Amino acid sequence: MGVIGRKAVGSRDLIARFLTHAALVFAAAVIGLPFLWMLTTALKSPAEVYIFPPVWWPSELRLDNFATAWRSAPFGRFYVNSIVTATSGVALEIAVAALSAYAFARIKFRYRDQLFIVLLAAMMIPGQVALIPNYVVLKHLGWINTYRGIVIPHVSSVFGAFLLRQYFLTIPESLYDAAEIDGMGHFKTLFFIALPLARPVVGTLALYLFISKWNSYLWPLIVTNTQNMRTLPVGLAMLRQAEYAIGPEHLMAASIFVLVPVLVVFFIAQKQLIEGIAAGAVKG
Amino acid sequence: MAKRAQLVHGSADKTRKRLSSREKRDAAAFIGFTFPNFLLLGVFVFWPIIYSLYLSFFRWNMIAPRKTFIGLANYRTMIGDAVFWQSMRNTLVLAAAVVVVKIGIALFLATLLNRKMRMRGAYRAIIFSPTFTTSVAIAMVWGWIFDPNFGLLRVFINAVGLRSPNWLGDVQWALPAIIIVVIWSGVGYDMVIFLAGLTNISQEYYDAAQVDGATPWQCFWRITVPLLSPTTFFLTIVSVIGALKAFDIVAIMTEGGPLNSTNVIVYYIYQNAFQWFKTGYASALAVVLFAIIMIITLAQTRLSKRWVHY
Numbered sequence: 001m002g003v004i005g006r007k008a009v010g011s012r013d014l015i016a017r018f019l020t021h022a023a024l025v026f027a028a029a030v031i032g033l034p035f036l037w038m039l040t041t042a043l044k045s046p047a048e049v050y051i052f053p054p055v056w057w058p059s060e061l062r063l064d065n066f067a068t069a070w071r072s073a074p075f076g077r078f079y080v081n082s083i084v085t086a087t088s089g090v091a092l093e094i095a096v097a098a099l100s101a102y103a104f105a106r107i108k109f110r111y112r113d114q115l116f117i118v119l120l121a122a123m124m125i126p127g128q129v130a131l132i133p134n135y136v137v138l139k140h141l142g143w144i145n146t147y148r149g150i151v152i153p154h155v156s157s158v159f160g161a162f163l164l165r166q167y168f169l170t171i172p173e174s175l176y177d178a179a180e181i182d183g184m185g186h187f188k189t190l191f192f193i194a195l196p197l198a199r200p201v202v203g204t205l206a207l208y209l210f211i212s213k214w215n216s217y218l219w220p221l222i223v224t225n226t227q228n229m230r231t232l233p234v235g236l237a238m239l240r241q242a243e244y245a246i247g248p249e250h251l252m253a254a255s256i257f258v259l260v261p262v263l264v265v266f267f268i269a270q271k272q273l274i275e276g277i278a279a280g281a282v283k284g
Numbered sequence: 285m286a287k288r289a290q291l292v293h294g295s296a297d298k299t300r301k302r303l304s305s306r307e308k309r310d311a312a313a314f315i316g317f318t319f320p321n322f323l324l325l326g327v328f329v330f331w332p333i334i335y336s337l338y339l340s341f342f343r344w345n346m347i348a349p350r351k352t353f354i355g356l357a358n359y360r361t362m363i364g365d366a367v368f369w370q371s372m373r374n375t376l377v378l379a380a381a382v383v384v385v386k387i388g389i390a391l392f393l394a395t396l397l398n399r400k401m402r403m404r405g406a407y408r409a410i411i412f413s414p415t416f417t418t419s420v421a422i423a424m425v426w427g428w429i430f431d432p433n434f435g436l437l438r439v440f441i442n443a444v445g446l447r448s449p450n451w452l453g454d455v456q457w458a459l460p461a462i463i464i465v466v467i468w469s470g471v472g473y474d475m476v477i478f479l480a481g482l483t484n485i486s487q488e489y490y491d492a493a494q495v496d497g498a499t500p501w502q503c504f505w506r507i508t509v510p511l512l513s514p515t516t517f518f519l520t521i522v523s524v525i526g527a528l529k530a531f532d533i534v535a536i537m538t539e540g541g542p543l544n545s546t547n548v549i550v551y552y553i554y555q556n557a558f559q560w561f562k563t564g565y566a567s568a569l570a571v572v573l574f575a576i577i578m579i580i581t582l583a584q585t586r587l588s589k590r591w592v593h594y
């Protein structure tokens with residue numbers, strides 16, 4: 001605002017600036033309102049839930065809705081399942097990605113270009129097409145309703161391998177040469193030279209993978225068949241079934257359990273994540 | 285360090301023998317390093333295409349040890365299956381609405397944000413936030429927002445003097461409701477991609493246009509839109525493929541109903557395979573979905589050369 005005072009800004013410019021902010025505030029409100037509605041509903045008493053016009057802010061905050069929601073299903077167990085499958089999935093996928101990224105960036109091999117095209121082709125195949133065959137394979141392996149079954153089919157890496165390969169290619173040749181002279185093999189060079197240098201990229205990739213694994217619904221839904229193996233999104237979705245017979249305030253409270261970790265990760269690292277997405281898409 | 289590097293090059297050139305043994309070592313390392321990825325991709329990405337095609341010629345309930353070969357019968361069933369066509373139509377409507385409305389709004393917001401301003405980061409973060417939000421939770425809260433009696437949306441609809449439709453329970457309104465949620469959750473991603481595209485457009489074009497007396501409106505249509513066409517094209521393809529893969533929102537909010545008015549192709553595959561155990565038929569549907577996505581992806585590489593103006 002100080003800028004406007006100091007410089008003689010035309011009134012047309014002022015109006016344009018006002019309209020820009022008005023439009024953006026409106027857009028942010030449209031996006032933010034459902035989140036706010038989720039939160040206020042989760043804090044309402046049943047009497048204030050079923051009322052129209054709605055109460056914007058509950059007269060008394062019913063924090064016990066969260067306790068009721070937590071007890072309505074084994075949410076502690078869902079949390080463990082989600083944390084175990086998401087973190088182990090991220091670790092495995094990054095390992096797989098780093099190994100193949102390094103190979104495509106640094107190791108000479110006669111069929112490297114052809115294999116790179118194979119990797120490219122994999123990106124075009126949607127996971128939704130693979131549901132039935134993956135289920136059949138897992139059944140043969142005896143992995144249905146296990147952590148392995150949830151995790152392993154989704155730790156192959158195309159996007160991550162590309163991203164890390166791009167980064168490894170930017171590391172100066174002389175560093176790789178130095179590593180070789182010091183008697184480091186490819187494996188050591190990857191772990192002690194390339195990966196530490198790529199830490200920011202690996203970090204962004206890890207956050208991105210964590211969020212997408214945490215949020216995934218369709219595959220864990222298919223591959224789990226007992227309540228104690230469900231991940232948070234699957235467990236949350238099941239709450240809507242009639243057997244639970246819980247109100248919207250509890251559904252919203254339970255939704256918040258599921259959302260909190262991703263929203264925390266997002267708002268801590270939002271700049272990094274948004275810029276990573278933009279950069280990835282523009283290059284790709 | 286330079287000295288050391290020279291030394292390596294020198295010794296590498298000297299002996300052919302060591303080079304070939306090095307080649308072998310490298311080949312072994314390459315195979316070892318890429319093996320985990322290619323094994324996983326082979327089993328869980330490439331094999332499923334072949335196996336889906338194979339299963340699509342059979343009748344099978346996923347449990348029985350025997351599969352019955354029925355040739356093209358699954359594909360013939362599909363041609364006469366009204367629900368299949370309905371789900372294709374819904375998917376198309378979803379794709380078209382999402383492409384036009386979502387990308388339009390995203391471009392508008394991106395042009396507003398494409399300057400130095402207060403709160404820029406906050407606007408961007410808030411509008412982007414649904415991208416990373418658990419879709420199941422999004423579907424939960426929107427299901428409650430669409431509640432015809434106590435929902436938040438009814439407030440705004442009543443405010444403009446209309447009566448709230450029974451959104452998710454009405455054959456006419458359920459698909460529009462799904463479309464609203466998909467746009468709400470995806471607009472921020474498109475906006476961020478447009479913002480990245482906008483920063484690549486040189487300010488010189490706008491300066492030159494201003495000298496020639498162009499209005500902001502003319503600048504937008506004659507400079508911004510054509511120069512953003514690669515980004516718009518990319519987002520169109522991503523959005524169409526996203527609509528073809530839609531599942532979570534539909535599964536939670538409507539389960540494809542009422543009367544299949546929101547059924548989409550992936551949800552129909554899921555119903556056939558994992559609720560009704562028509563594995564063969566579901567595989568045939570998956571093959572068709574795969575073919576459609578392949579055609580779009582291949583068309584993308586062809587058309588991007590013709591349509592996109594740099």
